Amino acid sequence: MATTLSKLQRRRAGFAYLMIAPGAILLLVFTLFPIVYGLPLAFTNYSAVDTTKWVGMKNFHRAFGDPDFLVALKNSLLYVVVVPIIQLLAILMAVLVNTRLKFVSLFRTAYFIPVVTSMAAAAIAWKWMYEEKGILNYILRSLGLIRQDIAFMVEPSLALAGVMLVTVWKGLGYYMMIYLAGLQSIPAELTEAAKIDGANRWQVIRRITIPLLMPFVLLCSLLSVMGAIRVFDEIFVMHGPKGDPVNSTLVTSVYTYKVAFQDFDFGYAAAIGLVVALIILVFSVLMFRYTRRGGLTYYE
Amino acid sequence: MSSAANLKKIVTAAVVYALLVFTALVCLGPFLWLLSTSLKVNANVYQFPPQLIPRPVNFKNFADVFRIMPLWIYIKNTVFMTGLGVALNAAICTMTAYPLARIVFPARNVIFYAIVSTMILPNAAGMIVNFIVIQKLHLYNTLLGVVLPSAVSVFNIFLLRQAFITVPGEMEFSGRMDGASEFRIFWSIMVPMVRPAIATVVIFDFMGFWNSMIWPIIILDDKDKYPLTAALQYLQGNLSYNFPYIAAGTIISVIPIIAIFLVLQKQFINGMVGAVKG
Numbered sequence: 001m002a003t004t005l006s007k008l009q010r011r012r013a014g015f016a017y018l019m020i021a022p023g024a025i026l027l028l029v030f031t032l033f034p035i036v037y038g039l040p041l042a043f044t045n046y047s048a049v050d051t052t053k054w055v056g057m058k059n060f061h062r063a064f065g066d067p068d069f070l071v072a073l074k075n076s077l078l079y080v081v082v083v084p085i086i087q088l089l090a091i092l093m094a095v096l097v098n099t100r101l102k103f104v105s106l107f108r109t110a111y112f113i114p115v116v117t118s119m120a121a122a123a124i125a126w127k128w129m130y131e132e133k134g135i136l137n138y139i140l141r142s143l144g145l146i147r148q149d150i151a152f153m154v155e156p157s158l159a160l161a162g163v164m165l166v167t168v169w170k171g172l173g174y175y176m177m178i179y180l181a182g183l184q185s186i187p188a189e190l191t192e193a194a195k196i197d198g199a200n201r202w203q204v205i206r207r208i209t210i211p212l213l214m215p216f217v218l219l220c221s222l223l224s225v226m227g228a229i230r231v232f233d234e235i236f237v238m239h240g241p242k243g244d245p246v247n248s249t250l251v252t253s254v255y256t257y258k259v260a261f262q263d264f265d266f267g268y269a270a271a272i273g274l275v276v277a278l279i280i281l282v283f284s285v286l287m288f289r290y291t292r293r294g295g296l297t298y299y300e
Numbered sequence: 301m302s303s304a305a306n307l308k309k310i311v312t313a314a315v316v317y318a319l320l321v322f323t324a325l326v327c328l329g330p331f332l333w334l335l336s337t338s339l340k341v342n343a344n345v346y347q348f349p350p351q352l353i354p355r356p357v358n359f360k361n362f363a364d365v366f367r368i369m370p371l372w373i374y375i376k377n378t379v380f381m382t383g384l385g386v387a388l389n390a391a392i393c394t395m396t397a398y399p400l401a402r403i404v405f406p407a408r409n410v411i412f413y414a415i416v417s418t419m420i421l422p423n424a425a426g427m428i429v430n431f432i433v434i435q436k437l438h439l440y441n442t443l444l445g446v447v448l449p450s451a452v453s454v455f456n457i458f459l460l461r462q463a464f465i466t467v468p469g470e471m472e473f474s475g476r477m478d479g480a481s482e483f484r485i486f487w488s489i490m491v492p493m494v495r496p497a498i499a500t501v502v503i504f505d506f507m508g509f510w511n512s513m514i515w516p517i518i519i520l521d522d523k524d525k526y527p528l529t530a531a532l533q534y535l536q537g538n539l540s541y542n543f544p545y546i547a548a549g550t551i552i553s554v555i556p557i558i559a560i561f562l563v564l565q566k567q568f569i570n571g572m573v574g575a576v577k578g
Contacts, residue, residue, distance in 0.1 A: 013406060015482040016399035023396030023452045030430055030449040031418045037423030096319055107320045109565055111327045116561045117554045118511035120529040124536055124550050125330035128543065135333055137351050177573045189555045233513055237533050259519055271424040277422035
């Protein structure tokens with residue numbers, strides 16, 4: 001080890017540093033620095049107006065007395081409701097497209113289209129469907145499900161559910177593909193053997209399909225929990241930076257945006273971000289604890 | 301007996317197809333409805349009961365939308381932003397990943413673990429600090445300011461590093477025997493070997509940049525520097541009295557990405573699903 005590097009090794013090391021430099025500098029400035037600097041920032045009053053001062057825990061005290069933040073936090077936690085809904089529907093879709101029928105790959109492709117389009121476009125399309133004289137009310141009326149038009153966008157008790165539906169809808173194709181890969185990874189011999197041993201269909205599903213699909217369920221749940229907590233674009237496009245109507249769609253990411261980029265109250269925004277990050281951390285630790293038993297190690 | 305079994309098969313298939321079509325309608329319905337709206341003459345847009353298929357089909361909104369908003373400028377901005385972003389990200393991530401996978405050099409592990417740590421540590425104030433940094437670098441209201449924070453991504457570095465690791469050593473050795481330079485080995489031997497991984501990265505980046513909305517809104521002050529998504533988000537509030545224009549603009553914004561997806565669907569799906577399955 002103490003021996004000096006050979007000429008070749010030195011030349012190769014020089015080349016390596018040269019290659020890594022651009023990426024390393026960018027990561028240092030735009031990824032590592034925000035992680036490090038974000039922490040002290042949360043304890044200052046850095047903003048567009050004041051001279052920056054250290055304010056201790058003031059931002060955190062303010063956060064937990066800020067009704068808007070508390071509503072946002074509540075709505076963000078509520079948003080996690082989309083996770084089981086996504087899993088259930090995506091699994092059903094994966095089962096549906098897991099056949100050898102003709103044209104089925106065409107349908108798989110069609111289901112994936114919402115995944116590749118922008119959330120902005122999707123949110124505009126849904127906003128149009130949610131119009132009071134829009135197509136959704138018309139469909140529900142025609143089916144006899146409602147008698148009066150529903151104000152999906154304006155009624156505070158419905159607005160959040162309306163956005164959640166967009167989140168669910170846009171993610172389904174993606175999770176369906178993961179579950180499809182999961183279903184197809186189950187060896188056919190396994191189910192055949194079980195059938196020969198006299199297992200009925202339900203037993204095969206319960207004893208073979210579901211246990212072998214579990215790692216995929218955990219992976220997808222983890223991904224969609226992260227997505228649910230970070231939800232932003234659909235709310236911003238459909239209900240604006242204030243989470244209208246009357247805070248009913250205000251979530252933490254949208255509130256952080258408003259505090260940072262409309263009020264330019266960076267210190268407070270960083271503190272809010274930190275609180276949310278801590279909550280996510282607790283969430284992930286709990287989930288990892290749980291998944292270790294469930295076998296996410298499968299992927300390592 | 302066999303005809304009963306046959307009948308059962310046919311009924312099952314019919315039910316499955318019905319479900320497949322229904323699901324397709326749910327998945328594509330919002331965009332189809334938007335398309336239908338964009339092809340209507342104004343008088344029919346707010347008609348109730350709604351007209352499902354536009355009669356007459358009329359492309360006037362698509363022509364008008366280029367006149368009433370600077371759509372060409374937004375398209376140009378989107379293409380520039382996406383092109384620059386994809387090129388920078390793919391090049392820089394490939395360059396960063398290669399030595400981490402194939403060259404032994406001092407401090408390699410330190411650099412590698414520093415990169416890993418950025419994935420684990422919570423980046424609570426990422427956007428806020430990046431905004432401050434972009435301002436300090438005098439890149440506020442510039443395309444570079446939009447692209448630079450995403451010009452490298454840890455996830456892509458991992459993906460490419462993994463691909464470089466799997467390239468057999470003989471390939472590199474034969475190049476070395478021929479006296480090729482380090483850069484030549486990288487460029488002419490290694491990069492072609494990891495083309496599928498680079499394709500995945502390019503697809504990810506393309507989707508990410510083309511669909512990005514909020515960061516351009518934060519960084520760009522002039523509305524005529526906006527990419528399509530940001531412009532549509534901005535205009536949908538102002539133009540809501542004339543929604544068919546917004547519908548036409550939105551349809552125009554999704555056509556390129558859907559077209560590219562349809563051409564490269566295998567790479568898209570395998571890349572996006574494979575990347576998380578590992």
